[in-house]
Amino acid sequence: MPKFAANLTMMFNEVPFLDRFAAAAECGFRAVEYLFPYDQPAEVVAERLQRAGLAQALFNMPPGDWTAGERGMAALPGREADFAQALDMAIDYAKVIGTPLLHMMAGVAPAADQTAIKTYRDNLKRAVDRTGEAGIGLVIEPINGRDMPGYFLNDFERAIDFISDMDASHLKLQFDVYHRQILHGDVIMALRQMAPLIGHIQIASVPDRHEPTTGELDDRRIFAAIDAIGYQGYVGCEYRPADGTLEGLGWMARL
Ligand SMILES: O=C(O)C(=O)[C@@H](O)CO
Numbered sequence: 372m373p374k375f376a377a378n379l380t381m382m383f384n385e386v387p388f389l390d391r392f393a394a395a396a397e398c399g400f401r402a403v404e405y406l407f408p409y410d411q412p413a414e415v416v417a418e419r420l421q422r423a424g425l426a427q428a429l430f431n432m433p434p435g436d437w438t439a440g441e442r443g444m445a446a447l448p449g450r451e452a453d454f455a456q457a458l459d460m461a462i463d464y465a466k467v468i469g470t471p472l473l474h475m476m477a478g479v480a481p482a483a484d485q486t487a488i489k490t491y492r493d494n495l496k497r498a499v500d501r502t503g504e505a506g507i508g509l510v511i512e513p514i515n516g517r518d519m520p521g522y523f524l525n526d527f528e529r530a531i532d533f534i535s536d537m538d539a540s541h542l543k544l545q546f547d548v549y550h551r552q553i554l555h556g557d558v559i560m561a562l563r564q565m566a567p568l569i570g571h572i573q574i575a576s577v578p579d580r581h582e583p584t585t586g587e588l589d590d591r592r593i594f595a596a597i598d599a600i601g602y603q604g605y606v607g608c609e610y611r612p613a614d615g616t617l618e619g620l621g622w623m624a625r626l
């Protein structure tokens with residue numbers, strides 16, 4: 372069975388962000404991930420992580436103005452300086468908190484626009500170089516257009532192409548089973564084929580993004596497939612509990 376990380380952006384919303392670390396540890400999690408730590412000083416987040424005895428699995432680079440609808444800046448022409456600043460901030464936080472992986476969000480931009488593609492490539496190269504110097508892994512994640520309309524990186528093969536073009540061993544794919552199923556299906560074959568390039572995996576039920584094992588996929592078979600490809604990282608539980616975090620945790624106990 373894979374190792375699971377609690378996603379503290381979606382789970383344990385019953386308590387404030389900083390209290391979610393202890394709450395996850397009390398429920399038996401040994402690792403956590405979340406979207407953004409930047410509302411808190413990095414030292415405070417690191418202290419909560421350590422006090423709870425948890426490993427950090429991953430977090431995202433600053434996404435731009437989230438409340439205004441921004442979902443990353445990597446593919447946004449004209450925002451290169453903001454992107455570079457966000458990258459610096461993410462690396463500063465990563466060093467203090469101790470994450471092995473950063474997720475670079477692409478942003479909302481037309482997927483076929485040549486200027487957006489060039490901007491994305493240039494920013495990806497910058498992020499690959501800076502994270503490589505810092506000894507931190509970098510992941511990119513295809514996201515479905517129902518959850519994020521207009522998201523630039525909306526195709527798994529395209530993500531693989533970007534990763535292959537960069538030819539950097541610390542740049543990998545964030546394989547979110549939920550997005551894969553909505554975008555393309557064929558989850559287990561994709562896990563097998565993309566295995567060497569997978570740096571992080573996330574899970575939720577489809578279509579409602581609730582607890583694993585409650586949706587249209589056979590998640591037990593998916594976990595067996597993840598083990599079979601030799602994946603050693605965490606599987607992030609990036610789901611919205613259907614009826615309370617604690618009330619919904621039975622799926623893990625039943626595995
Ligand atoms: O939405 C997802 O899926 C994620 O993994 C986030 O990091 C991006 O919003």
Ligand SMILES: [Mg+2]
Pocket residue numbers: 512547573609
């Ligand atoms: Mg995800």
